[in-house]
Amino acid sequence: NAGVMQNPRHLVRRRGQEARLRCSPMKGHSHVYWYRQLPEEGLKFMVYLQKENIIDESGMPKERFSAEFPKEGPSILRIQQVVRGDSAAYFCASNRDRGNEKLFFGSGTQLSVL
Amino acid sequence: AQTVTQSQPEMSVQEAETVTLSCTYDTSENNYYLFWYKQPPSRQMILVIRQEAYKQQNATENRFSVNFQKAAKSFSLKISDSQLGDTAMYFCAFIKNRDDKIIFGKGTRLHILP
Numbered sequence: 628n629a630g631v632m633q634n635p636r637h638l639v640r641r642r643g644q645e646a647r648l649r650c651s652p653m654k655g656h657s658h659v660y661w662y663r664q665l666p667e668e669g670l671k672f673m674v675y676l677q678k679e680n681i682i683d684e685s686g687m688p689k690e691r692f693s694a695e696f697p698k699e700g701p702s703i704l705r706i707q708q709v710v711r712g713d714s715a716a717y718f719c720a721s722n723r724d725r726g727n728e729k730l731f732f733g734s735g736t737q738l739s740v741l
Numbered sequence: 742a743q744t745v746t747q748s749q750p751e752m753s754v755q756e757a758e759t760v761t762l763s764c765t766y767d768t769s770e771n772n773y774y775l776f777w778y779k780q781p782p783s784r785q786m787i788l789v790i791r792q793e794a795y796k797q798q799n800a801t802e803n804r805f806s807v808n809f810q811k812a813a814k815s816f817s818l819k820i821s822d823s824q825l826g827d828t829a830m831y832f833c834a835f836i837k838n839r840d841d842k843i844i845f846g847k848g849t850r851l852h853i854l855p
Contacts, residue, residue, distance in 0.1 A: 669832050669845030717785060726839035728774050732786035
């Protein structure tokens, strides 16, 4: 049973470009969470999705950031018009049921904005 | 608002020694969950140990154990017989209930020296 898969592992973008980060949850998991880790910081919650629904996006910046988890395919975190401050590691976690007490994390995508 | 504080940014110990990582938190909740996550250089977030606040017994997982002091709001991690593979960032984390987002501390970078 493969773990949570995130790709790409590293993503380099120039300012103003778009970044798309993909997350395939563990098999049988329908709950996906995105967290962001700034340098020398802990992870911070961004958004919680179930299949086709955004449940909690209280940690998402109001502009330029969006997330989806379609019925088929991976969850996508999309950042439009990236800026240097978006440089961070973005982690996805999944769970079979609703609940954060036992999340399975991916290895993250390191986004670098030049 | 809940906060998690790790007062030791970095620590080094010799292989086979015992090391204790500190964590304090602030909450007005009576029931909650506490975690220690390990982040090795691969960046994978690995759950090391979990403690439910209503359980008085300290959680243990092989060489890893916690000292949970609920009144003092302290949750330290003890690693016995440390191994080179224990070298990683360690994050203390908190959720007030299963539906809540995880709040992470800033981490302690642990070096195990040969």
